[in-house]
Amino acid sequence: MAILGSLLLNNQLDRMREQADTFGEAIALQLANTAREPLLADDNFLLKVQLNNLTRSDSVRGAALFDRSGNLVDKAGILPLAANPLQERIKHWELQDEPVTTYYATVDVNDSVAGYTAISLSDRPIMAARESVQDTMINATLIMSVIAIIASFLISRRLARPIHDLLEATSAMRRGDLNYRIQDRRNDEIGGLIEAYNTMAHGMLEKDQVEQVLKRFVSPSVAHNMMADLDQVQLGGRDVQATVVFADIVGFTRLSETLAPDAIAEMLNVYFDAITTATTFYRGTIDKYMGDCAMIVFGVPEKDDEHLFHGLCCAVMIQRMVERLNEFRRARGHTTVEFRIGINSGAMLAGNLGSRERMQYTVVGDTVNLASRLSNMAGGNEIIAAAPLLTNPNIASRVRATEYGAMRIRGKAEPVSTFRIDGVHALSETLMEQRIAQFLAKLNTESQRA
Numbered sequence: 001m002a003i004l005g006s007l008l009l010n011n012q013l014d015r016m017r018e019q020a021d022t023f024g025e026a027i028a029l030q031l032a033n034t035a036r037e038p039l040l041a042d043d044n045f046l047l048k049v050q051l052n053n054l055t056r057s058d059s060v061r062g063a064a065l066f067d068r069s070g071n072l073v074d075k076a077g078i079l080p081l082a083a084n085p086l087q088e089r090i091k092h093w094e095l096q097d098e099p100v101t102t103y104y105a106t107v108d109v110n111d112s113v114a115g116y117t118a119i120s121l122s123d124r125p126i127m128a129a130r131e132s133v134q135d136t137m138i139n140a141t142l143i144m145s146v147i148a149i150i151a152s153f154l155i156s157r158r159l160a161r162p163i164h165d166l167l168e169a170t171s172a173m174r175r176g177d178l179n180y181r182i183q184d185r186r187n188d189e190i191g192g193l194i195e196a197y198n199t200m201a202h203g204m205l206e207k208d209q210v211e212q213v214l215k216r217f218v219s220p221s222v223a224h225n226m227m228a229d230l231d232q233v234q235l236g237g238r239d240v241q242a243t244v245v246f247a248d249i250v251g252f253t254r255l256s257e258t259l260a261p262d263a264i265a266e267m268l269n270v271y272f273d274a275i276t277t278a279t280t281f282y283r284g285t286i287d288k289y290m291g292d293c294a295m296i297v298f299g300v301p302e303k304d305d306e307h308l309f310h311g312l313c314c315a316v317m318i319q320r321m322v323e324r325l326n327e328f329r330r331a332r333g334h335t336t337v338e339f340r341i342g343i344n345s346g347a348m349l350a351g352n353l354g355s356r357e358r359m360q361y362t363v364v365g366d367t368v369n370l371a372s373r374l375s376n377m378a379g380g381n382e383i384i385a386a387a388p389l390l391t392n393p394n395i396a397s398r399v400r401a402t403e404y405g406a407m408r409i410r411g412k413a414e415p416v417s418t419f420r421i422d423g424v425h426a427l428s429e430t431l432m433e434q435r436i437a438q439f440l441a442k443l444n445t446e447s448q449r450a
Helices: 002-040 044-055 124-174 189-214 220-228 252-258 261-281 307-331 366-377 387-391 426-449
Strands: 060-067 072-077 090-095 098-109 112-122 236-249 285-290 293-298 339-354 359-364 383-386 399-407 416-424
Touching: 002 044, 002 060, 002 090, 002 098, 002 112, 002 124, 044 060, 044 072, 060 098, 072 112, 098 124, 124 189, 236 252, 236 307, 236 359, 236 366, 261 285, 261 293, 261 307, 261 426, 285 359, 293 307, 307 339, 307 383, 307 416, 307 426, 339 366, 339 387, 366 383, 366 416, 383 387, 387 399, 387 416, 416 426
Parallel strands: 339 383
Antiparallel strands: 060 072, 060 112, 090 098, 098 112, 236 293, 236 339, 285 293, 339 359, 383 416, 399 416
């Protein structure tokens, strides 16, 4: 903008100089025409009058007449030193810091030169006009620069706004906010990016919603693995070392005959919520709910080197939670139940089992069957475990157990030695009691709101 203003200013000043020179040459030529006859007639008086009349103007600093040899005949005002009309047509000089320009013209008579005229004009009007034009151009340049800056700022903001929106959208997605949408609508390349982002965010939100719903039916890890690679979900399993716990309500069939369906559903939801709390606390996975029975696995699908101990702790925590929950419900006149719990650990098959149209992630095998049988053999609020589980010194030192005796189990040729689990070491029981207290406090708050 400054370069353009400078070019325009210089061009304007050149035009003003050309106009001033044309004007000065015209006055000098006019003087030559009017002085022709007085010069030929040697009428010095008339020449003097003409010269004096010209110098009355403020812009005319001097006027002079020369003969054909360039000798001064007469003058009025001032002339430049060593004025020589024979050698130059225009002379720029200064008079006490005042710029002056002298213009020469010939006095022609027929085809010969009879003399010369000289007019000295002050350049102050030109300089004043120059400064005025310069100030105008500078101000115009500044105004145009300010307008250009404001316009570029507004344009850059408009161009940068969708980019900023995209950055904000990606930040929102990084924070887990999949509901964020860019509202700007454009018909350019950036508009295509915005539409692509909104479509992607909508798809991710739907996937997240499906995954959250799926987690209510299968374990979170299974749901995550399925959603991460939907094309690879297929039938099959693998051999694993894991622990399985069965928790079954005692006398549920008889109880269901005396309660309304909605009361049964409310009761099951409360107790199963307690079982879920204990399972999550010890890194277990609810494999399935089968009517009044919960099947819990440890060590699959996520590997857990302490799966046996965590399974035992979970069984004890379920036992403690049911006891405390029964006290809570009994105080409010609600129906209470007792759970019988069986636990076993060892080799089993884990994977997607069923048919191509309907499959389920679960565990199967003799270890699982024995845990289910032990649950059926247990009494109310008892935990029965197969004896081999306590042969590991690392487990036996952290568990309190009582020999329960050998049991004949359907499907087993020989009796199975069992133990009743009475508890775990003090630190683990302290931690579970704290978690049980939190669960009951939350339940109490919810019941008060209801």
